[in-house]
Structure formats: structure tokens, C-alpha cells
Amino acid sequence: MIDKLEFILALAREKHFGRAAEACGVTQPTLSAGVKQLEDQMGVLLVNRGSRFQGFTPEGQRVLEWARRIVGDSRTMREEINSLKHGLTGRLRLAAIPTALAMVAALTTPYREKHPNVQFTIYSRTSIEVLDLLDNLEIDAGITYVENEPLGRVSMVPLYREHYRLLTSADAPLGNRDTVTWAEVAQVPLCLLTPDMQNRRIIDRLLKGAGGESRPTLESDSMILLYSHVRTGRWASVMPAKIADTLGLTDTIRAIPITQPKAVQTIGLVVPQREPMTPITAALVAEARRLAPQLSG
């Protein structure tokens, strides 16, 4: 029964019988039969079909909600029992927005010291995708902005606040300054994240607010790519202080605080709002709470 509910979850995120089946490790007829069996048991059509997937019926949407809950609980149960026997083992699946990736190590390192048998899978995703993955039980926790997007049925632990820096070569324009304003930054050609990233949208808003415009010379969804360009000394970028510090400054590259306005965004750990949490997730939340005071600033 529970595996049939997993079919529903897979169908919800893949919106395609074939791919959903593949994700569940079964063939498409098997998944179709499973969905049909659920429909028979409930006595209601759950999925609108017209030779292709056309979303869920109202009843199907309710079943989907319940499936999230029941499947989640059954996984949590397994994990909890396993922890009772073997201590904390298994895999912690985490997704973080690119600008937060650099601080993930601050969470995983002490975590691993306490629970050496837990393995990690960490995805780099947009803030919206992080919440999606959480909803679909594809990750155990996310690290993202906690203020802007409407958070659904999740709990959050604030971790730190983002302060922005202009990364630029020391001999470039503004390169010798101790602080710069957003208005000044708006004059510089920048390397920025792609617009599907919330960080980019925040920076766009700040630039526009300072009377400038966002016309980045180069866009990417990879922080490493942005940074490697800045390292050449011929490009500039705007990054949160945390990641700028982590990536390390050379003698030629400077990270100049941007003031006026001194923008801050809160980044936090987000986990499904369910009691009790899986032991693996609970341990991460504990770690986040421990870490938050040190990071804050």
C-alpha cells in the first residue's frame, strides 16, 4: 500500500508515468496498475488522463498530501528503528542555494565527528527548487533564504545573515576603496548568478534601488565559475561575505564591503515540519542551532 503511495509522490514530481516509474524502479505498466489500484480502493479517479498526464483530480491532490505524510512517517519510522540498533547511520540529503554552499562544511564537519556513519548527498539548487525537493521528500533538509519565499509546512533554524561584498581586482576602478555603495557597484560590469537564483534577484533589486541597472557581463549558475573569472583580475562580482571569505582572497583580489544600503538576508536551515523528525534530520537541526550563534554577524 505504502509503495503505491510512493507512486503518487513520484507522479507528482515527474508529471509523467514513464519517468515516475523509472524513479520508483518499476516499469510503466506496474506504476499505472498501482495508481489504478489506489483509484479502485478509493473509488475515485485520482489522476486526470487524456493520453498523457494532466494533473491530479481534487481527490488526487488530497491523496497526494496524505501520501507525503504517510510515506514520510514510514521512512522516519524505519530510520528511527535503525538508529536505535546501529546508532545514526544512513544518508543525509541536503540541498543548498549556491551562495550558501561554502558554509555547508561548517555543518557537515562537526556532524560527521559525532556521527561518523552518516553519509551526505548535497545538491546545489535554487531557493525554489530547495523547497520543492523538501515537499517531495527528496531531501531531508535545505539551506536557503528564510524570509523571502513563502515557506510552506517547514520549520526553520536561522543560520547567518548575508552581507554583500564587491569582489574585484585591487587595480580595477573602486579596487582601492574600503567601502563602496550600491550606486557605485552599479557602474561596474559584473559576473553574477543567473536570474533564476534568488541571490541574483536580490542583487538586481539592490542595484535598481540605488538607481543603477543590472547588466551583468557574465551569468552562471556556478559560484566556482564566477569566482574563477574574478580570480583572473579582469572581472568583478558581488558575493555574500561568507562565501567570499571561504573562497579566500589573494593579494590582488579584494572583497570590499558594500554599504548604503547595508543589505542583509537571513539564511537558514529548513526541514519538513513534522514531529518527530528523522533522527538524521534531528541531529542536523541540533548542529544548526549550535552553529548559528558562531556564524551570526
Place this chain on the structure above:
Amino acid sequence: MIDKLEFILALAREKHFGRAAEACGVTQPTLSAGVKQLEDQMGVLLVNRGSRFQGFTPEGQRVLEWARRIVGDSRTMREEINSLKHGLTGRLRLAAIPTALAMVAALTTPYREKHPNVQFTIYSRTSIEVLDLLDNLEIDAGITYVENEPLGRVSMVPLYREHYRLLTSADAPLGNRDTVTWAEVAQVPLCLLTPDMQNRRIIDRLLKGAGGESRPTLESDSMILLYSHVRTGRWASVMPAKIADTLGLTDTIRAIPITQPKAVQTIGLVVPQREPMTPITAALVAEARRLAPQLSG
């Protein structure tokens, strides 16, 4: 998978493989195999056996907790989907303490007017049994004392307060009084509920508190039996005002308020503390909230 969890629930309440199997509608080997399969999947022993059931292991107790939740959720899901399609249908299983039985009709009658397709099963049970049945998902709601027993993971809606009356023939001693005290009641030979009923224990306490002793001439677990004896005019009893009124007074039988102390016990509706409730249960809670103000006093 979920049906295996139902095996665990049945085993928890029957404490016997054979009876649990019967309760699940399967044979004993089937239930044994189901439990073993769960144990294999979890990789842990769940049940202590020594040629007979000896309770759950610590892991088994955790699984039991989860089973309550997961099985409950899956039933709620089915019911909710069914309600979406056919309106409120199905069976509302209710258990009430004997002294509250008379007021159940005040709940079921308006309920039935709004939801004519819901059927009722109503058990008369002790207050402890009511909570047990709730825990084991054998009933949807209970009506019992809400103050005395420690209530577990349940929500409650207060319904009314019990005031006690001496039921006695008009020509018996005290029969002509407008009020009596507990001390006086203690002098009368009474018909009372059996001591496993909390109502009896409360009355015992009150009698003892008034310097008397509880030596009922007749005990029964049936209010009808008690009342039929009182109706002969040769017996007396102590009952809550609600039930005395409902049973109806004849010209020869009087229900005399007992004062000093004017004892009151709150009776309420108890339902499993789970969000969301089954539609059938939610409707009952709504009815209870609507009814409570009228009943109070």
C-alpha cells in the same frame, strides 16, 4: 506494509497471536509471518516471545507508536476521500461511560440530521477502557471524565458537568426532602455502579469524605439495571442529574439534589489528537462544541 502494521496494533491490544489474528481476519500463521516480515525489514526483533507473547521490545514499542499514527492516517485518508465523493458516510464508533450514555442522543440526533448516511456504533465502557479503545483506534471518539484520568494524546471538548442526585421513592426516608447532604446519603442502602466504574469511585470518595462508607446493597455495570431497581420504589441510588432527568421521574420517584459538598465532575468528548481529524470525527467535534453551551449547568 500498512496491513502488517495493523497486525502490530492488534497484537498490542490482544497480547495474543491467535486472537490478534482473528481480530485481523487472518489465521495465526499469517499474522506470525507478517510480524516476522516486519522484523526482517527493520532488522530488529519487535516482539519478545518465549512460546507465548511477552510484550514488545523497545524497538517494537516505537514501531507500535508509529503504527498507530500511520494506520490512523491511512484510515483518515480513505474516509476523507470517501467524504469528498459521497458526502459523510460510514460508521462513527463511540464509547461512553455509563452515566453519560443518556446524553449521547443529544449528540447523535442533530448529527444524524446533518449527515443521514453515517451509522453509529456506541459502546458502554469504563473511563479507562474508553481511553484504551481510543489509543487502539477501535473507536473514533469517547465520552468520559476529562479531569481525573491522565489524558494521553487526545483532544477534548468539555460537554457538561455532573451534579449528583439521590434517586429514591418519595415515601422512603429522605424521600420528602428538597436537598440532602452526602452525609445523609451515606446512611441509605444504595444501588451503585461496580467499582471498576469511575463514577462509583467518585461517589465512594464523596461518601467517605462525608464521614460515611460505601456499602451498596446492589452493584451493576448497567444503569438500566440500577434504574429499574429504583423504579420499584424499594431501592435508592445516586446518579448524575443528566441521566436522572433523561430516564424520567415518575410521581413516586424523586431525584433530590445532593449538596455539601456540591460535587461536580466535567464530562467531555475525547478524540485522538491528530491533524486533520477524520471528517466523521470532525463533524462530531463540531456538534459537541455546538451542544456544550446548552448542556452546561
Place this chain on the structure above:
DNA sequence: ATGGGTCGATAGATAAACTCTATCAATATT
């Protein structure tokens, strides 16, 4: 001790279910 009774595990046969491959009909896409 010994024998009847109870309880849960086990074996083997049967029935039910599940899942696969192959294919079809309906709809999109070009």
C-alpha cells in the same frame, strides 16, 4: 514426574498478487 492444554513457529500446498515484456490506441509533433 506425567499428561492434557495452550501457544506460537514451521512445512507444504494453493491461491492471489505483482511485475515484466510486448503491443495497442490515442494524441502530439513535424
Place this chain on the structure above:
DNA sequence: AATATTGATAGAGTTTATCTATCGACCCAT
């Protein structure tokens, strides 16, 4: 109109589930 994609269906093979019958361990009475 030709082709590709999508999900449903048919049929075979396998797995899983359930039953009946029986066994061994334990309990309790004699």
C-alpha cells in the same frame, strides 16, 4: 500525412501471501 510520445492493456511468469496441518515448547494440574 508521417512519426513520435504517452499511457492503457493483454498475457506469461514469478513472487508473495495465505491457508491447513502439525510440531515443539511451555504451563499447570493431577
